[in-house]
Amino acid sequence: MKRPDLIIFDCDGVLVDTEPVSNAVLAENLTRHGLPLSKEDCIGMFTGWSMVNVEQEAIRLGATLPENWIAAVYAEEFEALKRGVDAVKGIPEILDRLESLDIPFCVASNGSEEKMAITLGQTGLFPRFQGAMFSAHTLNTSKPDPALFQAALEAFKVDPARAVVIEDSVLGATGAARANIPCYGYAPHEGGADLAATGAKVFKEMRELAELLGF
Known part of the structure; x- marks a missing residue:
């Protein structure tokens, strides 16, 4: 071209x-909140998604998420990412x-x-x-x-x-x-x-x- x-x-x-680190954190978090998923599940389901849309879909699939869930999961993800990508x-x-x-x-x-x-x-x-x-x-x-x-x-x-x-x-x-x-x-x-x-x-x-x- x-x-x-x-x-x-x-x-x-x-x-x-970043995808392996971010999705490992997301899988562990959602599993804690009643939606058991693996890192591979999250990569397949949520790659490219905004966290707002992830939250909506996770709730639809049965997760019980607190009101401040996005801020909390981002805090966990950022701590993991700071360890190296x-x-x-x-x-x-x-x-x-x-x-x-x-x-x-x-x-x-x-x-x-x-x-x-x-x-x-x-x-x-x-x-x-x-x-x-x-x-x-x-x-x-x-x-x-x-x-x-x-x-x-x-x-x-x-x-x-x-x-x-x-x-x-x-x-x-x-x-x-x-x-x-x-x-x-x-x-x-x-x-x-x-x-x-x-x-x-x-x-x-x-x-x-x-x-x-x-x-």
Whole structure:
């Protein structure tokens, strides 16, 4: 494809490898509250979800959650994440290349800005996204609503067809499709058929991105 004018990255699972840690905490928490789930269950069910939507679905499935549940589970998750997460392999090199070519990039996440500060901060990525972070919590929306991506387009003054979204979740890829933004689906551990079904172009390794995106 022709080189894009803006690259919109998801955060968890795309920039930083947080999903195993976050979902282990979520599984233990929900199990305590009457909904026995494993880490693998949570990864399969909730990858890419906002915590507001996780709360609603968990209650629907039989969990008994306290009024302050979101704040409490986030506190548990943040403590676990502070013990260490890694950048996704290949991401620092991709960002180096984008910066050398003056191609703008940003992050759009269903997670909170506080969470991104923790995860991007300890991997050294946070300074590269300052002023270019779009959080569902701040904007009061969440994927698959396209509003999160549309906010990024508006901020950077870029048409949807000239941007690209990098996602690892069906919710995110669906939101990109609804915003009419081409999407590349990162599926390092599986076939990615669910991402492909949304119209995303599936890839397995971050090093493939440079060729896919024409830089």
